[in-house]
Amino acid sequence: MKIAIIGTGIVGKTIASKLVELNHDVMMGTRNVSDKLASTATDNYGNPPFGEWIKTNSKVKFGSFAEAAAFGELVVNATNGSNSITALILAGTKNLAGKVLIDIANPLDFSNGMPPSLLPGLNNTNSLAEEIQKTFPDTMVIKTLNTMWYGLMVNPSLVGNGDHINFISGNNSEAKNKVIKLLNQFGWLDKNILDIGDITGARATESLLPIWLKVMGVTKNGAFNFRLVR
């Protein structure tokens, strides 16, 4: 499938690599292509600049937000939550219309220092995914994978034999089924993909970030998740 990834951070790169490995046709989108290729900045995790990464991942196409969105039959939002709406507007309402958009982003607010809280107006009685759905009513927004370290998103078997939970929410069940098939390709078993209903479910899953950050602070290792015990 032709898949667009909006955002060039570590989450976007991780998803892109996995999708290429699964023989999907991937295009990543950024705000300014030449700036991004010219940048020599490493990311927060000390990874090499994007220009180097894209050279060694030559199967990944690369263009503007709009070019990527136009290319993809399915679009992944892997931008920072605070920039997601702006980035998706640049990607273009028309380029996103009628398509499934997987929203992995979290509306983290770093303005009050560490650990981040959630952005004002995008928590409790609202969520980033809902705001995206409201902004792009002709796009089918599906929230998933946002509750864990990026390494686990595409490789759940890294911990607990892959037997831990990934929530999914969205208003369109056909779109949800498409995304579940992709999650299965990533290694997620159906029994561990919990459908929590419409896109308001994102309020609940984005609200998991504070406990995620606390557990990460204690365990000093992002490779953890939660298993539903009944």
Added chain:
Amino acid sequence: MKIAIIGTGIVGKTIASKLVELNHDVMMGTRNVSDKLASTATDNYGNPPFGEWIKTNSKVKFGSFAEAAAFGELVVNATNGSNSITALILAGTKNLAGKVLIDIANPLDFSNGMPPSLLPGLNNTNSLAEEIQKTFPDTMVIKTLNTMWYGLMVNPSLVGNGDHINFISGNNSEAKNKVIKLLNQFGWLDKNILDIGDITGARATESLLPIWLKVMGVTKNGAFNFRLVR
């Protein structure tokens, strides 16, 4: 130990029964003793009125918020989150001073219908437990047990061999150790009691309520919890 329980709902009754079974000396506190005894109303779960319950649980002492707080060496806040501060003020700053207060309550806001959200001002960058700690600076507030169905609080082995998580947070480590001993008596293993630091941890655990409510909505059964998988 002499333990006070502020609140007479199903959570308070469940904790009280368990503490009595463990040979603790328990007093429950309410706003108006005679009104509570005279009330014939069943609770939201269809349980009999408190007046009937207290007759069949005759080892549990019963008095006003202030009488209970004065009695307890340790105090449990099992009120509705929206009433907690008011109830604890009635319990009395002096009666709570120098004591450990276990806060099990959640700041749920039912004013926008179901499912509830969290109360404005008591979420994201604040929490109920922090607000209690600020209001009663001479009390050692410990947040725990608020992330699960009341039945599991005192009987974790009901699901998954008791191997699932209970978070604890608070500013005073001696107080935390006292509470952990009580949790051990309830059946919680040390390895499943995760200390997430100071009382700001309550922001994270109170923020688990939205996902708890979503999972409950899907599974139709409160007897579930999450296991940390690493």
